[in-house]
Amino acid sequence: MTNRPRQLPVHAMMIVLSVLALFPVYWMIVTALKPETEIFSTALWPKAPSLENFGYVLEAIPMLRILWNTALMASATAAAQVLTGLLAAYALVRWPFPGVKLAQAVIGLSWLVPFQVTMIPNYVLATELGLRDTIAGLVIPNAAAAFAVIVFYNAMRSFPKEVIEAARMDGAGASRILWQIVAPNMRPALAALTVLAFISAWNEYFWPLLLTRHIENAVVQIGLEMFMSQEGNQWGPMMAAATLASLPILALYLVLHRQIIDSFMRSGLK
Amino acid sequence: MNRRDFLATASAAALLAPLAPRLAHATMAGEITEPVTISFYDYNLASAGLGKEATEKLIAGFMKAHPLIKVDAIAAQSNEILSRVQADLVAGDQPDLAQLVFRDLIYIARDLGAEALEDLAGEELAEHARGMAPKGLDLGKVDGKTYGLAFTFSTPVLFINADLFRAAGLDPENPPRTWDEVRAAGKAIHEKTGKGGFFPGAYGPIDGTFVYQAIAMSNGGMVREGNKLTFADDGAADAVVMLREAMDEGSHARIDPASHMDTFQAGELGMFLFTSAVMSRFEKSTAGKFEMRLAKMPSFGDKPTAPTNSGSALFLLSKDPVKQRAAWELMKYLTSKEAYTIITSEIGYLPLRLDIIDDPKYLKGYVEAHPMLQPNLEQLQNLTPNVAFPGPNYRQVENMMKDAVVEAVFGHGDPRAVLKAAQDQAQPLMPSS
Numbered sequence: 001m002t003n004r005p006r007q008l009p010v011h012a013m014m015i016v017l018s019v020l021a022l023f024p025v026y027w028m029i030v031t032a033l034k035p036e037t038e039i040f041s042t043a044l045w046p047k048a049p050s051l052e053n054f055g056y057v058l059e060a061i062p063m064l065r066i067l068w069n070t071a072l073m074a075s076a077t078a079a080a081q082v083l084t085g086l087l088a089a090y091a092l093v094r095w096p097f098p099g100v101k102l103a104q105a106v107i108g109l110s111w112l113v114p115f116q117v118t119m120i121p122n123y124v125l126a127t128e129l130g131l132r133d134t135i136a137g138l139v140i141p142n143a144a145a146a147f148a149v150i151v152f153y154n155a156m157r158s159f160p161k162e163v164i165e166a167a168r169m170d171g172a173g174a175s176r177i178l179w180q181i182v183a184p185n186m187r188p189a190l191a192a193l194t195v196l197a198f199i200s201a202w203n204e205y206f207w208p209l210l211l212t213r214h215i216e217n218a219v220v221q222i223g224l225e226m227f228m229s230q231e232g233n234q235w236g237p238m239m240a241a242a243t244l245a246s247l248p249i250l251a252l253y254l255v256l257h258r259q260i261i262d263s264f265m266r267s268g269l270k
Numbered sequence: 271m272n273r274r275d276f277l278a279t280a281s282a283a284a285l286l287a288p289l290a291p292r293l294a295h296a297t298m299a300g301e302i303t304e305p306v307t308i309s310f311y312d313y314n315l316a317s318a319g320l321g322k323e324a325t326e327k328l329i330a331g332f333m334k335a336h337p338l339i340k341v342d343a344i345a346a347q348s349n350e351i352l353s354r355v356q357a358d359l360v361a362g363d364q365p366d367l368a369q370l371v372f373r374d375l376i377y378i379a380r381d382l383g384a385e386a387l388e389d390l391a392g393e394e395l396a397e398h399a400r401g402m403a404p405k406g407l408d409l410g411k412v413d414g415k416t417y418g419l420a421f422t423f424s425t426p427v428l429f430i431n432a433d434l435f436r437a438a439g440l441d442p443e444n445p446p447r448t449w450d451e452v453r454a455a456g457k458a459i460h461e462k463t464g465k466g467g468f469f470p471g472a473y474g475p476i477d478g479t480f481v482y483q484a485i486a487m488s489n490g491g492m493v494r495e496g497n498k499l500t501f502a503d504d505g506a507a508d509a510v511v512m513l514r515e516a517m518d519e520g521s522h523a524r525i526d527p528a529s530h531m532d533t534f535q536a537g538e539l540g541m542f543l544f545t546s547a548v549m550s551r552f553e554k555s556t557a558g559k560f561e562m563r564l565a566k567m568p569s570f571g572d573k574p575t576a577p578t579n580s581g582s583a584l585f586l587l588s589k590d591p592v593k594q595r596a597a598w599e600l601m602k603y604l605t606s607k608e609a610y611t612i613i614t615s616e617i618g619y620l621p622l623r624l625d626i627i628d629d630p631k632y633l634k635g636y637v638e639a640h641p642m643l644q645p646n647l648e649q650l651q652n653l654t655p656n657v658a659f660p661g662p663n664y665r666q667v668e669n670m671m672k673d674a675v676v677e678a679v680f681g682h683g684d685p686r687a688v689l690k691a692a693q694d695q696a697q698p699l700m701p702s703s
Contacts, residue, residue, distance in 0.1 A: 037558045040536035060318035120360055127361035210357060213344045226318040230348050230476055231548045232531045234319060 025246070032240035039235050053240035057227075060237065062216050063244060066223040069135060070202060071248060073219055076139045077201035078194050085148025085193065086186075090178050092149075093156040094164075104153070111146035115206060123210055133213040141207065148193055155189040156182065188262065195252075195260050202249060220245040298390050299595040307340040308366040308588065308596045311355055314422065314617065315345035320551065321422075324616035332603045339596045348582070349477070355382070355587070366588035367597040369421055372409060372579060373479060373668065375658040379417035384585040386415040391598055398602050405653040406622045410583040418583025419601055422619040424546040425577035425649050426471075426481045428452075428568060432561040434540045438462040445565035449512060452541060452568045456521030459540035466523025466533065470513065471544035473527040473676045479668060480580045480656045481543055482675055485509045487576035488569060493657050493671060497700045501671050502689035509570070510678050514685045527676065543567060545580040546646040550618040553642075564642040566649055576654040581619060607632055620646060663699035670696040 031039065033049040041047075057063050088107070092100060122141050131137030159182060167177050183190065205221040212218045215226065224245065227238035253260065310329070314321025322345070329341050346354045348371055355368050359382070370378055378384045387395045395416065399407055410418030432442035438459040446452040456467020472482035483493055491506025493499070500506065516522035525533050534542040535555045549564065556562045569575045584601045588594045603609060610621040611632040626632035627647065637643055659667045674692030678685035 036555050039555065040532060056319070060322070120357060123357050124361045127358075127363055209350065210354070213342075215345060225347060226316060226322070228347070229313075229317040229320060231317070231320060231545070232535075232551050234551075237319070 028239045029243055032243045053236040057237050057241045061223050061226050066218055066220055070219040073135050073138045074198045074201035077142050078197035080143035081145045081148045081197045082194055084144040085152045088149045089152030089156050092153055107146045107149050132211055133217045137211050151193055155186050299591040302338045305338050306592050306596050307342055308593050309342045311344050311351055311365055311368040313348040313351050316347050321617045324612050328609055332600055366593045368585050369582045370585050371582050372656045373658055376412055376660045378585055379412040384417045386417055388415050401623050401625050403624050409579050409655045418585050420622050421582050421584045423579045423581030424620050426484050426543050426567045427546045427646050428565040429542040430563040431540050432563050434459050434463055434465055442563050449568045449570055453516050453521040460520050466539040467521040468541035469523045469530050469539055471530050474672050475528050480578045484578040487654055499693045499697050502693035507686050507689050511685050513679045517679055547618050564645050566645040575652055577649040578654050578656040661701040667696045667699050
């Protein structure tokens with residue numbers, strides 16, 4: 001009780017920061033509800049709010065199909081990155097070999113290779129393999145991520161070796177040790193990385209831009225671009241599409257927000 | 271990484287390799303006798319509500335008329351479409367037909383392997399071109415040959431906020447005809463309403479090179495003569511100096527060049543010089559907000575204006591004789607009277623075939639119902655091709671010129687010196703012969 005006056009400035013600051021963080025989301029939704037003649041109005045609420053822009057988006061592009069494609073692509077990418085990262089980190093920690101440091105360094109360095117460098121070679125390969133315009137083509141080049149390997153490697157290194165040794169002496173094989181002992185104890189890192197990989201894949205733009213040839217096979221960032229052009233942007237429909245695109249991520253967050261915050265705090269990820 | 275970086279990277283990567291080495295010239299097939307599929311890159315397809323629906327209608331109409339030809343239409347934004355075509359070429363997947371913008375014309379003709387239509391179609395081209403605006407056909411020519419068949423294009427027109435004109439005591443019935451009148455009106459609007467006077471959409475990041483070139487060429491300037499850059503020379507530089515003086519006196523609005531269209535649509539700008547392709551969008555967004563009018567682009571005194579073209583041409587890239595025939599048939603269909611009726615009335619571009627304007631079967635009714643088209647149609651008499659830059663560094667050269675113009679108009683230094691410095695720096699990037 002005695003601390004309450006001192007906490008007031010802190011709370012005031014937090015309220016201001018929350019408003020700053022939430023206002024763009026609010027403005028996106030309000031703009032989506034505005035008719036075309038009010039798009040450039042700075043009023044905080046439209047005079048005649050309507051769902052017209054949402055209807056237009058659903059009519060102009062196959063938005064539901066696009067959202068499904070994106071969910072599929074983001075889920076598959078996140079799952080693949082977690083799986084490959086976990087296996088690679090386990091191998092590096094469990095069976096150190098001469099040059100393991102070099103292997104780690106190379107994996108770490110590959111994280112620094114910009115997308116521009118691999119973009120064209122990947123595109124050529126995807127073309128040869130017939131992966132253009134497919135969800136598989138969007139997922140496979142991103143199925144392994146150096147960041148995932150590094151996160152899991154560091155998490156596994158701090159896992160007590162004695163537990164692994166005890167399991168081994170009890171006759172557990174490498175696979176059983178990974179899936180029944182190590183992985184369940186790495187839940188925070190696994191959850192945090194899954195969420196990060198999912199969001200990152202959901203927001204992916206350049207690779208889908210290059211690979212997608214038809215709108216029905218597109219992901220959401222390409223769908224949003226359909227309302228932008230050199231001849232001007234259609235702000236109302238674009239904000240409606242952006243709102244629809246944000247809903248799955250928002251729903252995921254609302255359902256899992258405690259676990260997500262927990263995961264980030266416990267795994268030390270920000 | 272923003273989109274511009276992506277494009278620069280993709281372009282650079284693709285430019286490093288010879289994309290389409292000149293192949294032995296195959297003769298186009300005389301007719302289509304078996305089913306064939308051709309790929310068609312199109313940027314109107316990537317604009318929902320603007321060009322997508324009309325283009326889909328055109329392609330469906332073509333496939334109905336040519337049941338043996340299937341068109342695999344690929345949508346890409348106009349500022350990304352060249353990179354996409356380059357990527358396909360690098361991957362060994364030759365696109366057959368592409369809608370590409372005029373600024374890349376020379377690169378497409380000389381380095382991307384586009385076919386010269388005179389060589390490919392010969393008499394068929396001459397026959398198809400009958401009824402087309404001759405100046406429109408010139409837009410796609412390089413070294414005297416037609417590599418790009420002008421498709422969707424428009425010219426800069428002056429959009430006017432009639433309400434701001436009245437509020438400033440001006441008569442929107444008599445819009446400014448010269449740059450002096452534009453400056454006077456812009457100053458009055460700015461002083462009496464506090465809104466922006468005028469703004470030419472001649473600066474980036476939205477491509478405004480064609481507007482800048484239209485202004486420069488209307489004053490007798492040129493951005494290059496052969497391989498010699500001339501954008502800092504008298505005619506072109508004087509035009510930029512005029513814009514700078516307008517900026518300093520307050521008639522030229524000092525707004526973010528990236529938001530010029532939004533500023534006009536918000537009712538914050540008295541006059542806006544930009545492509546007529548945005549007319550239908552502006553009509554919708556300004557309805558009930560303010561009265562919009564259109565006028566021809568302003569002139570420098572009595573000098574004739576030089577409205578240049580924005581927009582695109584169709585380029586035939588296929589090397590397969592049968593696909594070449596299929597692509598040529600599609601080109602003809604997309605530039606037919608029927609197609610231009612759809613393109614003009616449903617997208618808003620100018621018709622390349624002027625004989626359909628007075629024909630009740632085609633555009634007569636539409637033109638009568640949309641009197642704002644008139645200034646744009648009148649300007650076609652003076653249509654002046656946009657000047658593309660040659661050589662592998664053409665984009666860098668163009669960007670240096672654009673940046674210099676922005677600095678000269680928006681900055682505080684001597685505009686002539688700014689342009690001269692940029693010209694001297696860019697000249698070594700031009701081809702030497």
